[in-house]
Amino acid sequence: MGSPLSPVIANLFMEWVETRALSTATYKPKLWLRYVDDTFIIWEHGKEKLGEFMQHLNLVHEKIKFTMELEENSELPFLHVLVKKKEDGSLGHTVYRKKAHTDRYLNAKSHHHPAQLHSVMKTLITRSQRLADEDNKHQEMERIRTALLQNGFTRSSINKACRLPKAKHKEEKEVPIGNAYLPYIKGTTDKIRKIRAKRNIRTVFTTDIKISQMLPNPKTKVNLEQQGVYEIPCKDCQGSYIGQTNRRINVRKEEHQNAVKKDQKTSSLAQHVKSTAHTINFEKTRMIKNIEHTTARIIREAIEIEKLEHAR
Structure with a gap:
């Protein structure tokens, strides 16, 4: 849910920013890789010149400001991957987890459909196969096995999930009525x-x-009396609508509510409700960022939409 054009415009704009920045830089990175608003670079000109390069990047456009994270102990996270520098200078990679990660997942003894429980195992195993290189794959799989056992899964179910089937040609299924x-x-x-x-x-x-729905929300409500980029989640799935407005977000929220009531064809939220029979959680509407400048709002909206798609 959200404008399909926004990510394209944001990517085009960021391409212009990085093209201009790199073409006019005195010292250039050996490698520059960008995904939405995250960039991975390899720099070989020293820390002093790196600081100058950062200043140069932040002068390209007044609304686009870069921040920097340096490698620590020869490791640097990028998206969901932890990139490691080996002794011979080559790069290795494995799954990245934040320091606060607890390895807590959906417990196998909880009252959920078996397909959902199986999905937990398959997701973790598939991620390890795709993100960890051969040197780190065994260690990553052992961590996953330990974590799943701690979350109530049996060894037999874990071993069964580890046997990844070969890709098969999917037969076309009849569309349900x-x-x-x-x-x-x-x-x-x-x-x-x-x-x-x-x-x-x-x-x-x-x-x-859910228990969380029965308990009061301890967080202070975000002020919706401002303009900016906002999110309206769905009650029944992980989908969310990301939007931006130059008016008060509360006003825009009311317009979305009316659009859903009237089943407007031009409303993404209304069409989501119509096609899925889900309920939009307007009470959980939140402001992502208060931004006054129109271009900056559109770019931030596109970035948030892309992040949401990437997280699914």
């Missing part, structure tokens, strides 16, 4: 799903009221 949303109840809704599947009705399992 409709969707049925049911709270998952082990032994009951499973049977209902099979009955409905025979009639080409897809069953989507939902969670009931």
Whole structure:
């Protein structure tokens, strides 16, 4: 949900910024790789010249300011990858985790559909296979096994998930005539799903009221009486609408609510509700950043949309 054109415009603008910056720099990086607003560079001209290069970057456009993170202990995180410098000067890589990461995942003993529990294992295993090189793959897999065991998964289920199947040609499935949303109840809704599947009705399992929904929010409400970039989440999925406005965000939120009520075809939120039967969580509307300058708002909106797509 969000403008499909914004990421394209933001990328074009950032390409212009980096092209101008690199073409006019006295000292240039050996390697420059950018993904949205994260850039990885290899610098071989010393720290003093690196500081001068940073100043040069921040003079290209008044609304675009770069910050810098240097390697520490021959390691540097970039996106979800931890890049390591080896003794011979070559680079290795593995999965990056923040220092505060606890290895807590969905517990295998929790009341969730087996497919969701299996997805936890497959996601972690697939990520390790894709992001860790051969030198780090074994260590990464051992960490995943330990973490999954601590979260209630059995060794047999972990071993089964580790046997990654070869890619198979997917046969085209018949489009379901409709969707049925049911709270998952082990032994009951499973049977209902099979009955409905025979009639080409897809069953989507939902969670009931979460503990977090029953507790008061300890965080101070963000001021929505300002302009800027904002997010409106969906109650029933991980989707969110990212937008920007030069008016008060509360006013824009009310317009979105009216659009959903009237089922406006031009509203991304209204179309999301219509196509999925989900509920938009307008109460959780939050301001991402208060920005007055129009161009800066559009760029930040595009970046947030791209980040959201990347996180899914």
